[in-house]
Amino acid sequence: MDISGSSAKILVVDDEPNIVVALEYLLQREGYEVRKAYNGQEALECMEAWTPDIVVLDVMMPGMNGFEVARLLRQLPALELTKIIFLTAKGTERDKQSGYASGAEYYMIKPFDNDVFVSTVNEIMAYG
Amino acid sequence: MTLSLVIGCSLAYISLLFLIAWWVDKRAERGVSFVNNPYVYSLSLAVYCTAWTFFGSVGRATTGGLSFLGVYLGPTLLAPLWYMVLRKIILISKNQRITSIADFISSRYGKSTTLGVMVTLIAVLGIVPYISIQLKAVTFGINTLTHFKSGVIPPSPDFWLDAGFWVTVAMAVFTGFFGTRKLDPNERHEGLVAAVAFESIVKLITFSAVGLFVTYGIYNGFEDLFTRATFREDTARMLTFESSGITTFSWNVLIALSLFAIILLPRQFHISVVENTSPRHIPKAMWVFPLYLLLINIFVLPIALAGKMIFDSSIHPDTYVLSLPLEKGAAWLALAAFIGGFSAATSMIVVEATALSIMFSNHIVVPLLIRMRSIGRNNLVNGAARLLDIRRLSILLMLFLAYWYQKSVGNTYDLVSVGLISFTAAAQLAPVVIGGLYWKRATHQGAVAGLTVGFLIWAFCLPLPSMAQVGIISKSFVTDGLFGIAFLKPYALFGVTGMDPITHAAFWSLFFNTWMYAIVSVNTRPSMLSLTQADLFVNIHKYISGQEYDILKREAKIGDLKAVLNRFLGESRSLWLLHEYESLNKVVLDDQKTAQADLISFVETNLAGAIGAASARVVIDSVAKEEPISLDEVMRILEQTREAVQHSRIMETKNEELKTLTLQLTTANDQLKQLDRLKADFITTVTHELRTPVTSIKALSRIILDDYDRLDEERRTAYLQIIVNESDRISRLINQVLDIEKLRSEDNLRPMEPLELTEIIAAAVNGMQQLFAERNISCSFPHTGESWVVKGDHDKLVQVVVNLLSNALKFCDPVNGRIDIGLLQKGGSVLLSVRDNGPGIPHKAREIIFEQFTQLQSKEQGKPQGTGLGLFITKKIVEQHNGSIRVESEPGEGALFEVKLPLSEP
Structure with missing residues (x-):
């Protein structure tokens, strides 16, 4: 856990507002600074000025899907250190491979377990 | 004298x-x-x-x-x-x-x-x-x-x-x-x-x-x-x-x-x-x-x-x-x-x-x-x-x-x-x-x-x-x-x-x-x-129609046959005959080759013209080897031939039937494969659609359970409300999936009764009055008192109107939402229209709007509520009633859904 005082920054991207509500609560409870985006376009716009440590990304979204967002994100030098966690209902092995191939570090399947999600985020922040 | x-x-x-x-x-x-x-x-x-x-x-x-x-x-x-x-x-x-x-x-x-x-x-x-x-x-x-x-x-x-x-x-x-x-x-x-x-x-x-x-x-x-x-x-x-x-x-x-x-x-x-x-x-x-x-x-x-x-x-x-x-x-x-x-x-x-x-x-x-x-x-x-x-x-x-x-x-x-x-x-x-x-x-x-x-x-x-x-x-x-x-x-x-x-x-x-x-x-x-000749004489009409069979197995050198012909008919005549045979049968006769049965018969028949059938036969026998065949064998051959002919005819018919069947099966198989793929897609989509609300429900209920005391009253209520809404979404989805299954299995099976269309519209509008009020939407239905009778299933037609209204409701202008319902006669049909004043539908989307799991989203409104099955089901029901549905829209000018149903004879 980051105890340096400046809290870690996390971007949550999902087209389902209710899921965003839950993720926001969980991450804020841990003391992270959370921003929200409801589609890929919004997420990329957000990251132009704000460099998150972690992006929690949904895959099936209207417009740009999660994989595309991840690929674009990986091309930005400023976000070199940003970690990507896919959080999606697409759960096949092939989906997972596509996710890693697009540049993500973690791939979690919906519905997720709150504790597992939180500890994953904490671990990333603690050990990189 | x-x-x-x-x-x-x-x-x-x-x-x-x-x-x-x-x-x-x-x-x-x-x-x-x-x-x-x-x-x-x-x-x-x-x-x-x-x-x-x-x-x-x-x-x-x-x-x-x-x-x-x-x-x-x-x-x-x-x-x-x-x-x-x-x-x-x-x-x-x-x-x-x-x-x-x-x-x-x-x-x-x-x-x-x-x-x-x-x-x-x-x-x-x-x-x-x-x-x-x-x-x-x-x-x-x-x-x-x-x-x-x-x-x-x-x-x-x-x-x-x-x-x-x-x-x-x-x-x-x-x-x-x-x-x-x-x-x-x-x-x-x-x-x-x-x-x-x-x-x-x-x-x-x-x-x-x-x-x-x-x-x-x-x-x-x-x-x-x-x-x-x-x-x-x-x-x-x-x-x-x-x-x-x-x-x-x-x-x-x-x-x-x-x-x-x-x-x-x-x-x-x-x-x-x-x-x-x-x-x-x-x-x-x-x-x-x-x-x-x-x-x-x-x-x-x-x-x-x-x-x-x-x-x-x-x-x-x-x-x-x-x-x-x-x-x-x-x-x-x-x-x-x-x-x-x-x-x-x-x-x-x-x-x-x-x-x-x-x-x-x-x-x-x-x-x-x-x-x-x-x-x-x-x-x-x-x-x-x-x-x-x-x-x-x-x-x-x-x-x-x-x-x-x-x-x-x-x-x-x-x-x-x-x-x-x-x-x-x-x-x-x-x-x-x-x-x-x-x-x-x-x-x-x-x-x-x-x-x-x-x-x-x-x-x-x-x-x-x-x-x-x-x-x-x-x-x-x-x-x-x-x-x-x-x-x-x-x-x-x-x-x-x-x-x-x-x-x-x-x-x-x-x-x-x-x-x-x-x-x-x-x-x-x-x-x-004697038997074959007897048949030939007694049933001559059968033979002059061209069908002739030679059951004798004979072999002879073509050269020998030519020599025999030359001797009895003279060189020019036999040359002419053989030439005629060659051009008629499209073959070239090689002296060293063995003659086919029909060539031997041809030579014998022509020779018979010169020296009589019996002598011709003796002469041909002198150059042709014949396998001795007993009467029983002949009868067997004739029987076999007949059977073979019958069999081949049956086989031919069967073959044709098989071809047709294969074609039918291939088509059916393709259709099944297509259906299977559709079904698989459907299931994938449905499970995805189910997972999403389940994810919210699970995460939020877990939060309430874990942090019950830390959560303030307002937030707790909001989370619980989301849980209830998402649960509704799941049950709606389940119902609609079941509706689709029902539509598929009972095509045209429900009895059609004469229904007053204005009553159906009234029933649907009444059911949604609460929702219109919540969103501040005005819904107009200028009822002229005219009667529009169509034949159909009451509940399903109500569902059609409700689906169209829900759809309009979702896309209506958030501030001054307005929905207009109209009825118009065209030929023997009635046109039921539902118009909203939302953002309209892009051209590309109009083609897929009636397919399952198509959901539109606008930048302004984010993701709308719905399952993506509503219009698909609507279309299916309308088609079951021998009607059709179409959409008319220009981006920014709202959308007009129009259902055409045949009017019932009074």
Whole structure:
């Protein structure tokens, strides 16, 4: 856990507002600074000025899907250190491979377990 | 009249005939057929009227009264029957290249050499008396013309002084020239036929001229002549039927004999069948020929009566036709009449001798030579030339046989009596021919038995007694019966008396002939070849339609077959034939190769035209190997063939069915695959759609559970509200998935009832009033009181309206939302429209908007609530009601959904 005082920054991207509500609560409870985006376009716009440590990304979204967002994100030098966690209902092995191939570090399947999600985020922040 | 004048006129006449024949042949070579004409055909058939008719009928009338008519009534009365039989015989003969009556019978009973020989012998021996009366008539005629009133000259013991001898020589030379000029594979002699037809005209004209001279020159017409005749007892008797000495039974026998003769006499068979150019000529010949018979018989009775009245018994009645004009000083008419009689005799002799020589060479000499190996495979002698020599020799032989018969026996009998002996002989062929045409079961053995018995009885009852009469053989068997057995007297067999010799012989010979033929046939088994030939003859119509099967397995070198053809048909003819075969079957014949069965059959059929079926078969056998096949095997093959044909037909049908089925299955499989893929997609989508609300519910409820106390009241309530909403979403999704399943499984199954559309809209709007109020949306439904009745399912139609309203509600302007519902009649349908004032639908989306799990999202509003199944279900329901749904929209101007439903008849 980051105890340096400046809290870690996390971007949550999902087209389902209710899921965003839950993720926001969980991450804020841990003391992270959370921003929200409801589609890929919004997420990329957000990251132009704000460099998150972690992006929690949904895959099936209207417009740009999660994989595309991840690929674009990986091309930005400023976000070199940003970690990507896919959080999606697409759960096949092939989906997972596509996710890693697009540049993500973690791939979690919906519905997720709150504790597992939180500890994953904490671990990333603690050990990189 | 001098002999030289008579001979000179005869020679001139013969020259004319030659000229006609030569001219017609010449034309035929250029492809113009003179004889391919029903009238020429009919006239050539009149070769039936010989010197017997010309001179003999008058003679017969003086003794037997009207009985002379018998032999003409047969062909006339039974013309329709004749038509049927003759037509069939012609079809078979053309199909099989049959060249004579012997060939016909031999072919029918398995191409039998034995039968060929038998029929030829019966024909030659049976017809010799008939030829002899022609010779006698000509000789008589010459004698009458040159020695009229100076008394009949006795026949000279030295043959070189005998007129008959020279007549015979002249006839032999004449026939040799006419009938054996070339070897034609079809035995067609157009020149000969033309000459015969011409002679028929000469016969009719000269005989009628004499008749007219007698009736109108000597007497004053028919009335005068017949009236005078009734004054004399002997001439009056000639005019009645009763006193003619002819019984009803004899009449019938006479008619039957003449009916058989018209087809079975070798010359009649030759002219009517072999020389026939087309079966189409038969119908016309059916009346022209009987008409000819009628015309030539008109003056028979007047001439006979006049002769009897003028000469009494001082002159032989057979010569009345000549002696009446001579007596009355019309010498030129007598000469013309002689030429007419000469015509009758020569036409008969030429055709008969030609026909017999074909039979003789093809069925006796050729088989003999083949057996002696003097012609055949390894002999290079030109068979064609040799065949013609054989025919010339046989003509000579037969004519001199006839000359001998005339000298020794014929002189004691009148013309008609001798002629009828020949008729009876020809009639012996009737059972085997008629049976062969219509009775498939008839066998070779039956034919041999019938012919043998018939011929023996004929010989025993007619020619033998006549020979005994003139002292050539002992007379004892005539008076005492054979071996002294009274039952076996030739004129009273089995003690039956009261019939004239001809009737008696015809009855018994045909009686036993027919019975033997039938009984032996029933008790013997036909050979394989005989069976196939029988089928071919009896069912000829089946074969001329082109279907022919060869069950014989034969093999031969093509070179050998060519050699055989060359030998019998000559090089050019066989080359032409083989060339024709090659181009017809699109093959090239290689001498070293083995010939196929059909080529062997082709060669055999063509060879049969030259040397007869039986000989052709023997020749082919000498070069072809044949695998012996038993009857059982043949039956098995035939059975198998039939089965195979049936099977292949069934297989064909099955195959077609299978093809169709396969196609159907492939299509069905593709559809299933498509459905399967759709289903898989559907399930993937549904599970994804389910996971999303479950994710929210799980995460938020977990938060409430874990942090119940840390959460403030407001947040707790908000989270719980989300949980409730997401749960609703899940149950809505489940219901709609179930709806889709129901729509799929119960297409058109629910009963349709008449429904008032305004009520349905009202019900839907009422249900949604709360939601409109919450979102501040105004919904207008201008109800005019009009009635719109459609047929359908109430709940489903309500669902349609609700779905459209929910959809409009989702996309409505968030501030000033407005929904307009409208109803409009168009033809027999009603248009129900729902308009919103939302952002509208992009062009691209309009195409997929009615598909499942299509959800639209706008930037302004984010993700709308819904499952993506609403419009899909709506469309399905509308289609179930025979309606249609469409959307109209421009981006930024809202969307108009329009449902078209058929109006119910009031």
